[in-house]
Amino acid sequence: MASASERPQVGIVSDIILQRHRLQDATNRFGLEICFSGDPAKLMAYPDFPDASLWLITLEDEADHPQLFDHILENTEAPVLFGLDTAPSAGSTDYFRWERRLLDKLEQSLGHLEKLDSAATIEKLAEESARTTGAPALPCWIPPAAPSSIADEIWILGASLGGPAAVKTFLDNLPADLPVGFVYAQHIDGNFTRVLTRVLGRHAHYQLKTAESGYRIRNGDVVLMPVEHEWTLDSDGALEQRDKPWPGPYGPSIDQVLLNLGDHYSDRCNAIFFSGMGNDGAIAAPLLKAYGGRVWVQESTSCDNSSMPDSVAATGCAGFCGTPEQLARELVNTIEKSCLLKSREQPDSA
Template identity: 65%
Template structure:
């Protein structure tokens, strides 16, 4: 691999082993290469200074290491980011927000970091392959009429590697389930039409771009645009705000979760698929508190597992699986809910 193809390299210098480890984990989520991680003494003892694009330096007491700053200023031209906030415990909302602040600082120095699927990657999904193993809709699950608003909505959140995972998930669902989907995918806006064509060609679900005033119907997979924020009004209709999504990437999966759950509450659930970063980790615990189901794609089947792993670390997930397993779990969950409702109706009759 040539130097141009390598991810940006960073050096992490801290006198706290715990902070070094948390910083190393965090920069790895953003696709960066930790080429040096150690305390000031180890750095000063190096035979050659690491070749990196950025230095991250966080010290409990800068006065304890007077030689470090002179050493760095004399030996490197790479930017030096001093005083990074102390990292909170992993899996907490504070940790997710800390990672977002760190990402902002990194991108101020290195430019946009998250990798997105290219047009070539998306077109590759359109190639002939083995047919998906679809199942018939279980008889206990009532037919979801496609002209009726969905009573239950599942948010599909994804980034790098997400289109392939979401396509597999949809291809393993039988037609006619009484649910609708809202799809939040980090992607270059120029590739939206390609994504819509590729994912909509083989699945039994109606992939469509969001339109103002539309209510999510059974069988819908509504793709949210990357430019401006969308929400649901009091009647459950999609509406566009005149402002961009918060955060560095659109659509913001955290904001999608919050906006949809604000209307659907415990009838809004989420599946987080492959992706870099930690989008979704802030809002997922809030949905979990409503009683929503939060599922994630397992690490082994992800193109990049940082995003689902971050959500899983919050402790709010109730199922982990590959895309096909997630599809089967959804059918099982719907069937169990329908059987329970039948029993309750029979008991009250």
Template identity: 70%
Template sequence: MASAPGVGIVADAVLQRHRLQSAAGKFGVEVSFSGDPERLLGYPGFPEACLWLVTLRDESDHSQLFDHLLENTEAPVLFGVDQAPAPGGIDYSRWERRLLGKLEQQLGQLEQLDSASDIEELADMDRSVEAPLELSSWITPAAADSPAREVWVLGASLGGPAAVKTFLDNLPAGLPVGFVYAQHIDSHFTQVLTRILGRHAHYQLKAAEEGTVICNGDVVLMPVEQEWSFTSDGKLTRTGRPWPGPYGPSIDQVLLNVAEHYQDHCHAVIFSGMGNDGAIAAPMINSHGSRIWVQESSSCGNSSMPESVAATGCAGFSGTPEQLAGELVRTIENHCLLRNRQQRDSA
């Protein structure tokens, strides 16, 4: 939110106040007041707020609060905000998502996105890498036009383009893997992103097209405007409906759609971004064998999204974009070593 004052929070449970304040911060909303009803009633003057969130265990115990609010503020007041469940589970992520919906109904879009100028600046990023990764002799270079057996979803929002570019620039050519890139972005900037990101990388961005089969070396950018899924034979197809949730593409839905076709050969890296997109689907697909990795917080432009996914307990690795690239190469190498050993033992 661009201007003060922030939202006011009134709750008679300390944990509820803490969770409301934490969730508001995750969505980029400042909090101008947080306290129980007694603190607000005894507050000198009256705190400014653009919106009030009120949640009480028993509203009949605080009849004076309602009159006090209505007499002293013209800002909207949302009574009866749901009690937050314990953090770390899918229910908590869904509670956050419902809260976001209520906030945006009153305040408009909250998530900050990379601008065209932010993306254009990536063209000036130096591609030189201190210790360039090389393709291990154990990994047979994959033909670029061969269908990918392993697909990794790259999910990102604010700060994501720079992180994903660094990740891709650190990968050696020839890895037997394809990528699906789900980036929250203004739809007007997708062509800029496609042109700039990966210009110097071995892995070039391409827009999703009807009937595309993801091949090794592909980085397929999911469109913002509508949901895409896969046919039974693995071809990308439009669904004709908008992405569910507040922003497109929905990283949660991309994860579910890719995993539906690729099963445990679908994995994910969640990069920088606001909010908690991905935190609902990531633990679901992880329970079926998918790897979930996240960008390490201090290297993020905004760490809310990867931290939300990590809080679910499903993240098996956390690192900078460079470290994530290195871990991917090591993981593929170990898989190739194991497969070669199994083939040798069965011969």
């Protein structure tokens, strides 16, 4: 068995090549290491039985391999999961639901798998922020948002491992007074929420604030979704806490945030997916795109872990991909183009 300091190792046995590949991709996305992947004959001939923390077994016909199960059970005390569902086509909504079911089974045997940023990692951002250069000026074609004005356009910032650093860089590269509000859905230990709020708002025009019931999102806000309970919007667009936890394994559920806000804002609701493990957001992102909203992702090489933005990109709904700095510039350019278009559509006041 793997030591407590190591990531769990998984053995995969399947006589279906495509199923093996998709199980490998999924387990890698959850940060697990593969110590064996092959068909039953390969495992039976293996000189030293692999030291896996968990075995995943999926066969086209179990009757074709009568000795396999005795061989596995004689050589390991690790949990063995049999009869896994066949993986659907990669990039489809069904595929990401299949991944979620697989994750649930893995965590039942191995415990919590998603890596989260530590308090020390978040605090380190305070040191790095001292080196942050000044934010750009607001382009002349963008009218500055009136103080405390209600946001007409919302951008959801979804992230997990590595997200705080990426989101801070993104916010630090935005000019003040943009006519937009942000909702920040970050997988994080609830004990670190205050640290995150303090550090990310230290040198940015956009201050983090925790969601409050009855509050309407304003331009310049970065509203942090709480971990413990699901939040939605009432008919007037005010934040509202529900008396139930977020669905799914982690809070806040980024998929649910997209659905809850998208229902109210429709094509005025957009999303950017930053660094993170897993595939949270990949199910709802295509639906947000269907509403008419924009979906962007952080490019892989600038992520601490690119599984989350890569999963969203695999659905084909991402309209832009870039570093946090490039995402900030693209947002400013997008708002500027929209303002220019509106100014040309307005009748001449003369």
